[in-house]
Amino acid sequence: MFRNRILATTVAAFALLSGAALAQDAPVELRLAHWVPPQHPLQVHGMTEWAESVKEASGGSINVTIYPAQQLGQAADHYDMARDGIADIAFINPGYQPGRFPVIAAGELPFLISNAKGGSAGLDAWYRQYSEKEMAEVKVCLVHFHSPGTFHSKQPIKAPGDVEGMKVRPAHATMASFVTLLGGQNAQVSAPESRDALERGVADAITFPWNSILIFGIDKAVNYHLDMPLYATTFAWVMNKDKFASMSESQQKVIDDHCNSEWAERVASGWADNEDSGREKIAAMEGHEMIVPSEEDVAAWREAAQPLRDQWAEKVTAAGVDAKAAMDGLTSELESRGAAY
Template sequence: MKTPRLTAIRFAALAALTLGALGAQAQDKPVELKFAHWLPATHPLAKLGFEPWAKSVEAASKGSIKVMLFPAQQLGKAADHYDMARDGIAQMTWVNPGYQAGRFPLIAAGELPFLLGKPGPASAALDQWYRKYAGQEMKDVKFCFAHVHVGTFHSKNPITEPGQLKGMKIRSANGTVAQTMSLLGATNVQVSAPEARDAIQKGLADAITFPWKSIITFGIDKAVKYHTDMRFYASDFVWVMNKPWYDGLAAGQKKVIDDHCNNEWAGKVGADWGNSEDSGREEMEKAGGHTLVKLTPAQMDAWKKAVEPIYADWVKATSASGVNGQAALDDLRKELSTRGGAN
């Protein structure tokens, strides 16, 4: 006859085995996430965006998702990063859609001149607005989130009027800026950010469109001395993921990724990087050998009037893709205004 004590011991052992089995079942299989981007590993966005995101994913997944960062075009050229995520060369990539002009017409709204202002609120607004279009325009990847930087002209000679651009060679930040430069009579020099300093120093470009702090980060401050003091353009960026990799994750791991691919992260990365970029303006102002070129209200009005056709072109191109372009632009303006991200 079994004693009550022996029965209790057996029940305890059985319970321990059951709990152990459940614990093993709950432990997700470790996976590696290769995250490729094309900035230097020391760039502010790497320190303020990529690294904190990676650490947060690892912590939230209890180490079952290991994020490996591949900076500085290690896995492919800057313009190839969207296709790298689609094809699984990396599980996640940081993409400038404007490096492939015309391929992503909807998100190009974030590149329209003088539309976006403070980068943090503007990033949150653009991301929220774009989520209803991402499944259409970027259907062969998993969209994570979007954010922006805002920049201006940095040049060898001061730029104050749109008419000055005629005949100049300008390194454009994206396809919409390139379109704007063509409208204003400039010649476009299309090179990626890591190649921009070389283009200026070799005389291939007279001016560059860039955010403030990155002028210093990429060493371009050694090649230009004048900086037009306005928020002229924006570049938008997306974090995208390989779909088959995401689909193969355990349910808990998918939730971790979903919790890190949301509007909150878009606003956080946009604000942290945007504030860092904006701080470069003050550094330039204090640095010897650099001049911030101030504009009068009349000059600003002249700039805004000169770029109006770019808005009409975007509405036309968007409407051709099956989306009501004017309604979409109105929605984006409303989102920017609501969140305090309008220029």
């Protein structure tokens, strides 16, 4: 019993010392930049919860201020903003810079994931072996998906041939390649600019997840929705290396404890639930039509998408990565979490 008391006293003293060490850390202000609206579920659920947890775990020494809606820079510039210290942490869509990040582009391939929750944990666990080389200029915190998206358009799209001649705002570089394969033209604009592009006739259709159609007001510009989980988009939270290096060891540990596959799933989950709810909302809206493809249509879509996998493999091989091993690894991670298509 005496030994137990000594042990308990020692543990309590260590806890007090650890807390004191955290409290003595110099205050750190982190600017987390993103480009979606502040009411977006990614901020409301994922980013806010992450920032609050970081502050609590650091004993209040790390404060994260969120800058939404392109306040610090354009959507496509967020990787370079983190690299250059304009933002300390940035939320990026790697597909906004075609060809720059070929490995993580595997996550953009059609018919890959069934859900964004386990899918995000799987993507994060898989990408860690490649991220230090592919995104070497920054510290990659975590990566994740949004829920599978599809085509939303002014005119019905049911089969691959319906895209021919259309102007489409693609979600990322892989979907841009798909549009080209299908005989369409790409209208390259960021998510915040998409509604305007559709309303001005710059685009006839868009690839987007469901509830984001409502968040960005795109339901005012399109009326038809292909009811099929076609593709997903990858995202990464990246941090300025110098900012991370300037923090104390205990603060660095707090950040590392919040940069893992568990947190990748957590920050994606609220957004995933929100996106999935959008399908039923849109289906119930007057003036909107859900286009349900037949089994033959789905088979045609899958066949039409196969060249995208071949193109991805060529680009990854050129970057010095074993494409088959990479795809097998990603598929295995997704299957182990019940998130493969």
